[in-house]
Amino acid sequence: MKRETDLRFEVISVAKTIFKKGLVDNWEGNVSIRSDLKQEFYITPTLNNYLDLTEEKVVHMDFNGKILSNGTKPSTEAKMHSLLYSNRKKVRCIIHTHSLYATILSINHTNIPIIMEEQVILLGGSIEISEYKVAHTEEIGRAALIALNNKNAALLANHGAIICGKTVEHAIKFAEFLEKLSKIYWGALQIGNPQILSDKDYGGFLGDFENMFSC
Ligand SMILES: [Zn+2]
Numbered sequence: 001m002k003r004e005t006d007l008r009f010e011v012i013s014v015a016k017t018i019f020k021k022g023l024v025d026n027w028e029g030n031v032s033i034r035s036d037l038k039q040e041f042y043i044t045p046t047l048n049n050y051l052d053l054t055e056e057k058v059v060h061m062d063f064n065g066k067i068l069s070n071g072t073k074p075s076t077e078a079k080m081h082s083l084l085y086s087n088r089k090k091v092r093c094i095i096h097t098h099s100l101y102a103t104i105l106s107i108n109h110t111n112i113p114i115i116m117e118e119q120v121i122l123l124g125g126s127i128e129i130s131e132y133k134v135a136h137t138e139e140i141g142r143a144a145l146i147a148l149n150n151k152n153a154a155l156l157a158n159h160g161a162i163i164c165g166k167t168v169e170h171a172i173k174f175a176e177f178l179e180k181l182s183k184i185y186w187g188a189l190q191i192g193n194p195q196i197l198s199d200k201d202y203g204g205f206l207g208d209f210e211n212m213f214s215c
Contacts, residue, residue, distance in 0.1 A: 084164060096163075106129060116181065
């Protein structure tokens with residue numbers, strides 16, 4: 001079981017990692033980690049400057065949206081994180097980004113059909129686009145939950161991406177992979193006629209997802 005300080009440092013580590021990978025810019029996107037002990041989580045603050053993020057700026061909250069720490073305000077998408085933790089019991093880390101190619105697809109309300117086996121193994125299948133809902137509301141959280149279903153990533157209409165993992169390492173990898181997959185699909189659409197895999201092709205990989213990455 002991790003102590004509060006460890007969880008705060010873990011949030012900082014994930015946040016800085018995704019910033020360095022170019023998946024988020026300052027003042028956008030957010031990261032949270034579930035407490036092992038209670039119905040609580042730790043999340044990046046609003047107007048977050050990633051490289052300046054320190055332990056005391058990480059916000060401690062419960063699943064009802066109550067802020068349990070003093071000082072900075074939480075990310076404005078905290079309601080979405082609460083809702084996902086409440087409904088997806090094995091999720092330990094959530095990352096929200098406006099990464100470029102995922103966001104381009106989200107603007108066009110384009111889902112990503114199954115074009116690569118790796119996508120089935122890591123993310124659980126096709127990447128669905130949520131119904132459009134206004135940012136910072138509980139409604140966008142509900143729309144995210146539906147688009148995610150039992151998978152590890154979804155696109156948020158006209159907004160960006162939501163990613164979850166049962167470990168922080170998984171969540172980072174999936175955020176990175178979702179952006180790469182979005183770029184690949186975007187490129188394939190430019191050439192025209194991307195070929196979609198059939199369930200006969202990818203069906204055998206669903207077991208790998210269940211065994212290793214499902215949460
Ligand atoms: Zn956002």
